[in-house]
Amino acid sequence: MTPPRLVLADQIIEGFAPDGAPLIHTDAAILIEAGIVVAIGPASAMRAAHPDVETLGGRGKVVMPGLINAHHHVGLTPFQLGSPDYPLELWFASRMALRDVDLRLDTLFSAFEMVASGITTVQHLHSRAPGGAGAVLDAARKVIGAYREIGMRASYSMALRDQNRLVYQDDQLFTESIPEAQRPALRAFFERFTLPLDEQVAVFETLHAELAEEPRIRLQVAPANLHWLSDEALEQAAALSSRYCLPLHMHLLETPYQKAYAQRRTGGSAVAYLERFGLLSDRMTLGHGVWMSEADIEQCAAHSVRVCHNCSSNFRLKSGIAPVNRFLAKGIPVCIGIDEAGVNDDRDMLQEMRLVLRAHREPGIDAPHPAAEQVLRMATEHGAATTPFGTRIGSLRPGSEADLVLLDRETITRPYQHAQTPLIDVIVHRAKPSAIEAVMVGGEVIYEGGRFRRIDREMVLEAIRESLAAPLSPAEVDRQQLSEAIFPHVKAFYDRWLPDEPGAPHTFYNSR
Ligand SMILES: [Zn+2]
Structure with a gap:
């Protein structure tokens, strides 16, 4: 069981209203207990009400649903x-x-x-x-x-x-x-x-x-x-x-x-x-x-x-x-x-x-x-x-699983972003993985500062490298030969399947 936690940010995207309007809280905090979003509200009031709870995030951060x-x-x-x-x-x-x-x-x-x-x-x-x-x-x-x-x-x-x-x-x-x-x-x-x-x-x-x-x-x-x-x-x-x-x-x-x-x-x-x-x-x-x-x-x-x-x-x-x-x-x-x-x-x-x-x-x-x-x-x-x-999942509404992403706004916008550009536009147009500071699933931080909490990425990549450094197995060689032999017959199978003459360009968009 993960301990209670407050996630603080300049802006928290809770999710979307039924009409599609985004629900965004400014200077806000999310209270998480037992992996669930319990409350979302003004940061100062939430901090005062829960002074001893561990925190994540803070100034300059943005939170969105996982x-x-x-x-x-x-x-x-x-x-x-x-x-x-x-x-x-x-x-x-x-x-x-x-x-x-x-x-x-x-x-x-x-x-x-x-x-x-x-x-x-x-x-x-x-x-x-x-x-x-x-x-x-x-x-x-x-x-x-x-x-x-x-x-x-x-x-x-x-x-x-x-x-x-x-x-x-x-x-x-x-x-x-x-x-x-x-x-x-x-x-x-x-x-x-x-x-x-x-x-x-x-x-x-x-x-x-x-x-x-x-x-x-x-x-x-x-x-x-x-x-x-x-x-x-x-x-x-x-x-x-x-x-x-x-x-x-x-x-x-x-x-x-x-x-x-x-x-x-x-x-x-x-x-x-x-x-x-x-x-x-x-x-x-x-x-x-x-x-x-x-x-x-x-x-x-x-x-x-x-x-x-x-x-x-x-x-x-x-x-x-x-x-x-x-x-x-x-x-x-x-x-x-x-x-x-x-x-x-x-x-x-x-x-x-x-x-x-x-x-x-x-x-x-x-x-x-x-x-x-x-x-x-x-x-x-x-x-x-x-x-x-x-x-x-899919939103940070109270009662939801605490699956969320903590982003560093400065990394997304450095050196400048016009203040009136809506937050979600800024994220969708400009955010890269380098702006992600932490990823939480069910109230547990599983990734923070480029590192996975439960598992060593480098060890896994090395194990993959080693296992594939071996030459092809006899079964892999057989499949490769079969694939090459069968390929032209598969191609021939689809000749004349489409209404256009073979070789004619097909429209990129579905012509319906
Ligand atoms: Zn698929």
Whole structure:
């Protein structure tokens, strides 16, 4: 149990009013007891009422709610491990060659980057772990254990997925379409990821029971994407969500190929198809949504569906630019996910927020663009709402978990910032990780002055360096060869999938 504490600052951003107006306290303090925000008010009165309580912060400081990375998968980035930025569908083939990294070290690596940029909660979408139920459970426990070790809050999910493991077609059909000599290696690859649906559900249930008493770790349901789930698996995802009252996070319409896939499978739109399974509600967050039509957007708004905007990822994997201004115009709550990695190939939430601020500035004096306040709300309150923690995080309202970031205003503004520039504009436009003095989760300072309180970052980085200094294992060599052999067939598979002639330029914006 952490002792009571007062956090003092020139300005404290409590959160946002229902109409989106920021709630900012000047010369203020937050009283924290048992990890919870008990009160927020004028610093002098709070100090007088609690003279013996330990303090953090003070003059020149700014406090904001902890940031939420609402869509995250891995530690070392695919780029670091040898997979460059291809269009998503080719990238899946290229990623077959990734090296094996110890999951504890891997998870800690990105957790360091996240916490150092002000992220207190992550939505960890574990895309795949090879092997049987025991191996998948072990993988989940390693990831969860790493978050427990560093002290971060995490919403964990092992993605549900039961088909089309490489291209948007049945594994066996695709295997039969490639040269015979390459088929055994591809079959062996698929064999590693064939945990039956009922065993995937059993893994979920085991983890759910294990995490029942965990204050900072929750489980949620993540149907991976329409092409990865059979109808039976979609039904199972809906059933799990309602049985355990848990939110869902699902990739959808990330690329034009996924839009074409939905048309081929369902005769219509992916969003409309999900409605048949009862999957459209305020419990559902759709990751990406780049290729939603106006009708899709209206349907999502009508069902209070949320959207996770993965801006860097959409740029890097040539997915396009999500119609974020349309989402906002329809009142869809948008959150932010860094996905695999941001434009600097790291997990810097302050930079990702800045990218979201800049990427949707449509030409034209009266054309829409997100405001800095909207972007901060995406990265806090709206991100929180996509996790099982809900309204307990994402703001510093009394009763909330004390997850917060202490910033040094001088570091952000040196040597000068016009006094009338609103605080949130200053933070979203200019704050870098170097301005973060401390990060608190559940009332516990887990990061301060560039150091992690519970764990030595340098030791972990050194362990990663050492483990990957070894030459490729025979299994890694095999996967690399398979990836190279299969790549041209994956590329050929998508020929003529899009309405334009092959090779014709596709519009950067979703043309709807
Ligand atoms: Zn993703």
